[in-house]
Amino acid sequence: DAGVTQSPTHLIKTRGQQVTLRCSPKSGHDTVSWYQQALGQGPQFIFQYYEEEERQRGNFPDRFSGHQFPNYSSELNVNALLLGDSALYLCASSLQGRSYEQYFGPGTRLTVT
């Protein structure tokens, strides 16, 4: 049984560019949440997707957007990248209504230069 997978593992982008990160949830899970973790900090909640819709959102600008596909996989898109967007981006999956039991992927390390 595959756990949560994320791609790519590492990514280097230039300021102003756009990036797309991908996540496949744990088998049987239907809800995907995205987090940003800056170096030396705890993760910060970006948003959560269920039934292909954004259900909750943290305090992140509209440059951060997402999508969930019918197979429950998800993408995180960041436009107009800033240096401050450099972080580890974590995806977590869960069952709807059981967001208190999330399973995390290994993350994507994004570096913006």
Next chain:
Amino acid sequence: KQEVTQIPAALSVPEGENLVLNCSFTDSAIYNLQWFRQDPGKGLTSLLLIQSSQREQTSGRLNASLDKSSGRSTLYIAASQPGDSATYLCAVVDSNYQLIWGAGTKLIIKP
């Protein structure tokens, strides 16, 4: 607004010692509290989950306690080993079912 604080930010102890990591939160209206482990550059591994109605949970050499009224949790690690070296994060699930995280304690166990 829920805030989670972890003290100390870093800890270095000799192998074999027992140790305690601390986590505090400002709003006692939580659904549960979780302790996670994060190895450098890696994702998060859930260690223990304590429901709001529980006082403690144990897994092997790990024991986590929860005092909701005082807004505190501790993670006790017995007989520490070099393989325990990692960053330990505490997170609470708030009334919006969101995980609110502390910044973590970086633990180094010296052989």
